[in-house]
Amino acid sequence: MASVETHKNGTAQNLLSKAPWTDEQGISMKIYQGVVLTLEVIVLIVKMYATWFYSIYKFFVPPEPKSVKGEIILITGAGHGMGREMALSFAKLGGTIVCVDINSTGNQETVEMIKDSKGKAHSYLCDVTSRTSINEMAEKIRKEVGEVTILINNAGIMPCKPLLQTGEKEIRTAFEVNCLAHLWTLQAFLPGMMERNHGHIVAMSSMAGVIGLRNLVPYCGTKFAVRGMMEAVHEELREDPRDFSGIKLTCICPYIVDTGLCKNPKIKFPSLMKILSPQEAVEHIVDAVRREYHEITIPSSLYYINQMFRVFPRSVPLHIKDFLDSGLEAQ
Ligand SMILES: NC(=O)c1ccc[n+]([C@@H]2O[C@H](COP(=O)([O-])OP(=O)(O)OC[C@H]3O[C@@H](n4cnc5c(N)ncnc54)[C@H](O)[C@@H]3O)[C@@H](O)[C@H]2O)c1
Known part of the structure; x- marks a missing residue:
């Protein structure tokens, strides 16, 4: 994932400035990182909404009480x-x-x-x-x-x-x-x-x-x-x-x-x-x-x-x- 690469190898800016990229490769890299970031944000939003709806559902249908027998x-x-x-x-x-x-x-x-x-x-x-x-x-x-x-x-x-x-x-x-x-x-x-x-x-x-x-x-x-x-x-x-x-x-x-x-x-x-x-x-x-x-x-x-x-x-x-x-x- 882009974020892992960024952590391991320094910032994305460093990566771009240090690496011997051609102009085309540099642009491709930027597009790739942009796409990965966009996907990550979409997944985050979906997760947040799913958890939010699940919490509302749980408010009206609370979880069953667990047994404490033997604890x-x-x-x-x-x-x-x-x-x-x-x-x-x-x-x-x-x-x-x-x-x-x-x-x-x-x-x-x-x-x-x-x-x-x-x-x-x-x-x-x-x-x-x-x-x-x-x-x-x-x-x-x-x-x-x-x-x-x-x-x-x-x-x-x-x-x-x-x-x-x-x-x-x-x-x-x-x-x-x-x-x-x-x-x-x-x-x-x-x-x-x-x-x-x-x-x-x-x-x-x-x-x-x-x-x-x-x-x-x-x-x-x-x-x-x-x-x-x-x-x-x-x-x-x-x-x-x-x-x-x-x-x-x-x-x-x-x-x-x-x-x-x-x-x-x-x-x-x-x-x-x-x-x-x-x-x-x-x-x-x-x-x-x-x-x-x-x-x-x-x-x-x-x-x-x-x-x-x-x-x-x-x-x-x-x-x-x-x-x-x-x-x-x-x-
Ligand atoms: N009563 C309230 O209105 C109220 C409101 C909010 C929160 N609380 C919190 O709920 C908890 C219980 O409150 P409560 O009203 O049942 O208190 P309580 O005074 O009826 O009982 C507290 C118990 O803690 C014991 N204790 C005090 N110091 C101790 C120590 N150093 N080591 C071991 N035991 C010790 C006491 O001997 C006592 O048996 C407390 O943490 C309190 O802050 C109470």
């Missing part, structure tokens, strides 16, 4: 809130759950709840900010349970106050738990998925990773970062010459879920932006994982509202934001 599903922050609910839901669907939390009591409670309903679960105490602890835990899990096939990076904390009142330690810890921990678990568990070309990585971002919100400057930073990291991992796997199409990625962006994490929510239109129970939110999360969606917001309407208003000049969506007048008050 080994590791959930960080499984001792409370959405982590616990995900653990219970995936266990009901036949997954073996590896519950990971810094809070041993909550984590053990989740494991007991799963076992009481005849599910399979294991408890591992781990501070996800420690890369060493994660690697040691990963070794133990491999020996005691097996290879993790679904990794759910859920553990998170939320300092909620104006930036200038947020201490250095709070900021660093927020990034360690909400963001860096995702990288450590990926480094620990992705290689096993790559060996088998089978796996699923789920990351908890937030609507605070889609739009900036007051009182949540570091938190927004961590949640925007999670979305960026997930997109980059996706590209790293997609562009690798080996086949990693069996590894799926899902990024979850909930608005406000009633777990106690958001202390002072303020919602002007509760019917439009209702505070969800952890059970309601987890129904959406489990569905998104099983249908292998790339990214969802909870509620889903926020995804489309955001996409639509992002095409306008910056100040336009800000009017909408002011009108909706929702967010979190400082703790």
Whole structure:
């Protein structure tokens, strides 16, 4: 292909100026390159339209939810809130759950709840900010349970106050738990998925990773970062010459879920932006994982509202934001 030749031998201009072409050969070469480029652009346009129509079709006819029976599903922050609910839901669907939390009591409670309903679960105490602890835990899990096939990076904390009142330690810890921990678990568990070309990585971002919100400057930073990291991992796997199409990625962006994490929510239109129970939110999360969606917001309407208003000049969506007048008050 012309583009490959161009990479190997220098630019097309160099090729033409250096080579001992006759005038006729030079013109033929230019015509050839023009034709190849035109064909490449036509193929690109056809691919784009085909994918666009397929996406519209998939919107109306969503993919069937996959089975998670027999999968080994590791959930960080499984001792409370959405982590616990995900653990219970995936266990009901036949997954073996590896519950990971810094809070041993909550984590053990989740494991007991799963076992009481005849599910399979294991408890591992781990501070996800420690890369060493994660690697040691990963070794133990491999020996005691097996290879993790679904990794759910859920553990998170939320300092909620104006930036200038947020201490250095709070900021660093927020990034360690909400963001860096995702990288450590990926480094620990992705290689096993790559060996088998089978796996699923789920990351908890937030609507605070889609739009900036007051009182949540570091938190927004961590949640925007999670979305960026997930997109980059996706590209790293997609562009690798080996086949990693069996590894799926899902990024979850909930608005406000009633777990106690958001202390002072303020919602002007509760019917439009209702505070969800952890059970309601987890129904959406489990569905998104099983249908292998790339990214969802909870509620889903926020995804489309955001996409639509992002095409306008910056100040336009800000009017909408002011009108909706929702967010979190400082703790
Ligand atoms: N609740 C919401 O409104 C909301 C909205 C958007 C996104 N999220 C995100 O969803 C995820 C879950 O939120 P939640 O509301 O269920 O939280 P939660 O506070 O109910 O539970 C978080 C769990 O993470 C654990 N954890 C905290 N630090 C840890 C560490 N260093 N190592 C291991 N475990 C640790 C806690 O012990 C707890 O069990 C978080 O990432 C959060 O940022 C929550």
